Amino acid sequence: MPVLKLEPLPMPLHECPHTFEELAATVLPAHMSRMQNALKDPREMSAFAASGIGVQSLLKRFDLPRDFSGCYVLIDQGSPIYVGISRSVISRLRQHVFGKTHFDASLAFRVAMAKHPDRTITKLTRAKAMDDPLFGTSFAEAQTYLRSLQVAAIDIQNALELYVFEPYCALALDTHQWNSFETH
Numbered sequence: 001m002p003v004l005k006l007e008p009l010p011m012p013l014h015e016c017p018h019t020f021e022e023l024a025a026t027v028l029p030a031h032m033s034r035m036q037n038a039l040k041d042p043r044e045m046s047a048f049a050a051s052g053i054g055v056q057s058l059l060k061r062f063d064l065p066r067d068f069s070g071c072y073v074l075i076d077q078g079s080p081i082y083v084g085i086s087r088s089v090i091s092r093l094r095q096h097v098f099g100k101t102h103f104d105a106s107l108a109f110r111v112a113m114a115k116h117p118d119r120t121i122t123k124l125t126r127a128k129a130m131d132d133p134l135f136g137t138s139f140a141e142a143q144t145y146l147r148s149l150q151v152a153a154i155d156i157q158n159a160l161e162l163y164v165f166e167p168y169c170a171l172a173l174d175t176h177q178w179n180s181f182e183t184h
Contacts, residue, residue: 014160027161028168034154035073035169042075042150048090049097049147055090067091071165072153073173074107074146080173081149082107085166089153097147102126110178111142 018027048058055067067088074082074096084107086092099105113122113129116138121129129135156162170179 038152
């Protein structure tokens with residue numbers, strides 16, 4: 001009896017035009033190559049933290065027609081420390097340094113939790129921790145730290161490619177200290 005050979009079909013999730021094999025062998029490595037190039041010429045995170053400078057002003061400054069869907073890497077003294085994704089990268093970078101809640105400034109929250117001197121704070125809910133005045137100081141210090149970093153970003157329009165690339169990039173750059181893919 002002859003063996004029926006099926007051709008791989010593009011992935012139907014998020015209208016991704018690629019098969020799993022194409023993603024693994026070609027697409028994700030191509031995105032990683034673009035990220036490696038972006039890492040050679042990062043921007044200062046302080047640019048996203050300037051008071052009175054909003055997203056539209058930043059888009060003009062960076063000569064971008066609009067905010068973009070993509071992946072970004074935060075860099076501390078030449079070493080990648082965090083990989084993130086967003087459908088609006090410029091807005092998301094501003095949230096990291098200006099956000100007031102554990103939702104919009106989740107990385108600052110994680111950094112503050114790790115460095116907060118009172119380890120009992122880890123037993124509180126995220127919302128209760130944010131209400132604690134001493135933790136608020138740690139949170140503000142964490143945002144100041146994030147403003148001192150650099151960032152590299154690439155655009156990735158397809159949602160599935162973007163979601164799959166985030167852990168791929170985090171593994172490739174070994175950003176295990178601050179990247180977590182656990183839900184909360």
